[in-house]
Amino acid sequence: MTLNRQAIYNYMEGHFRDYYELSSNISVTDYFIQYGSVSLIEFTNILQYPDPFWFTYEDKKIPVFLYSNANESENKLNFDPFINGFFFLSGLQEHIIQERDIHQRFPFVKSLQYRFNFLHLPIVNIYFELLAQHLKKFNIAVQQKPLGTKSKSHMIITHDIDRLNSGWVEMIGVSLRSKKISAFVPIMKALQQKLTGSDDYYTEAFYKLLHFEKQQQIPSVFFFLSNKSKKDGDYDVHSSKMQNIFSDIFKNNANIGLHAGYDTFQNSQEFERQINALEKACPKTLKINRQHFLRFDIKTTPDIYKELNIQTDYTLGFPNDYGFRNGICGPFHLFDFNNHKSYNCIEIPLFFMDNNFINHRESFNVNLFFENLNWINKHFNFKVSILFHNTVFIKIKYHDAAPIFYELIKYAKGNNLLY
Ligand SMILES: [Zn+2]
Numbered sequence: 001m002t003l004n005r006q007a008i009y010n011y012m013e014g015h016f017r018d019y020y021e022l023s024s025n026i027s028v029t030d031y032f033i034q035y036g037s038v039s040l041i042e043f044t045n046i047l048q049y050p051d052p053f054w055f056t057y058e059d060k061k062i063p064v065f066l067y068s069n070a071n072e073s074e075n076k077l078n079f080d081p082f083i084n085g086f087f088f089l090s091g092l093q094e095h096i097i098q099e100r101d102i103h104q105r106f107p108f109v110k111s112l113q114y115r116f117n118f119l120h121l122p123i124v125n126i127y128f129e130l131l132a133q134h135l136k137k138f139n140i141a142v143q144q145k146p147l148g149t150k151s152k153s154h155m156i157i158t159h160d161i162d163r164l165n166s167g168w169v170e171m172i173g174v175s176l177r178s179k180k181i182s183a184f185v186p187i188m189k190a191l192q193q194k195l196t197g198s199d200d201y202y203t204e205a206f207y208k209l210l211h212f213e214k215q216q217q218i219p220s221v222f223f224f225l226s227n228k229s230k231k232d233g234d235y236d237v238h239s240s241k242m243q244n245i246f247s248d249i250f251k252n253n254a255n256i257g258l259h260a261g262y263d264t265f266q267n268s269q270e271f272e273r274q275i276n277a278l279e280k281a282c283p284k285t286l287k288i289n290r291q292h293f294l295r296f297d298i299k300t301t302p303d304i305y306k307e308l309n310i311q312t313d314y315t316l317g318f319p320n321d322y323g324f325r326n327g328i329c330g331p332f333h334l335f336d337f338n339n340h341k342s343y344n345c346i347e348i349p350l351f352f353m354d355n356n357f358i359n360h361r362e363s364f365n366v367n368l369f370f371e372n373l374n375w376i377n378k379h380f381n382f383k384v385s386i387l388f389h390n391t392v393f394i395k396i397k398y399h400d401a402a403p404i405f406y407e408l409i410k411y412a413k414g415n416n417l418l419y
Helices: 007-018 040-048 082-091 092-096 123-136 167-178 181-196 201-216 240-249 268-281 300-307 352-356 365-379 399-414
Strands: 020-022 054-058 060-064 140-144 154-161 223-224 253-259 288-292 350-353 383-387
Touching: 007 123, 020 123, 040 092, 040 268, 054 123, 054 240, 060 123, 082 092, 082 123, 082 253, 123 140, 154 201, 154 399, 167 253, 201 240, 223 288, 240 253, 240 268, 253 268, 268 300, 288 300, 350 352, 365 399
Parallel strands: 154 223, 154 383, 223 253, 253 288, 350 383
Antiparallel strands: 020 140, 054 060
């Protein structure tokens, strides 16, 4: 893999201008001290440094990883926001760090965001903002663009539908473990669901959610697995039950996209088979996707999106914690290292998912989460996705995540973030 400064600067300046209204006559890269050399070795060395340099933005300490003060000049911003931002935004971090978890995913604990505790900060936006503030010193008009369709920021509510038919099994398991006399009722109801084919607990949960969103007029996005297997969905998209579900979603003015299955992230044939299956079952499916299990391989998945013309992807977040995997709090493009330019597919960051809470109930601080969200909302226009599975909306295993959903909706409504 080779890197060249001009391609990196073009890519980063393109993103800067996506986020800021700015006259096209200005040569942005003249306003900061350009980092000395640009090579893969230089970026790889970031991981060896004991500590970054710390800058201040508002009340936060901001790490800058590539920094040289050799030719410091009063008229220039004293670090290179584009070279530093590129490491996160482009996906380079995930190319350089080779470790993967049991699902072959890039592990959060290997990231610099984890090591220096800044996943919740949109580091690339902060670099951009420091640059914008610097430009303002020269009386250059520069301001953040709105990112919502009707408002400055947009929180897209999304739901991955993994399970609709196996709530009865889980209900029996949970009820038996509770050893209470009252557990008899849900067990009987679960058995009755199974025997009579009436709606399963997880279908009930889905409809509870759909009904709530209809009342609240939330234009959410539902992602469906078109592959039925142990690793993927427990439903058949071609069944009449699913036809009803699809049409009920459209009645809500919500949208449907693909939840590409476990074995698609490195396999374009399988990916294509699954898109075709969903499009056959539901022709109004959009060319949008989120990977099941958030399985995303920086070396292959973006090329599959390119080949199959996926327009928007909602995968890039971490299952372990909330925040910004690519350092940015809005739409962006990954960098195609073979062709030295942006991929076309739009990435919408996955800022928060229910599993961030479910996997860390003991340590998850809900107040801090809302404080962090509020800080972002105060300083930046943003556009991110939020993910809740239908399975949290019924009292079985994960229902303690539902209050966070309702609180988030209240926050989003109060701050005009839903459109
Ligand atoms: Zn899934």
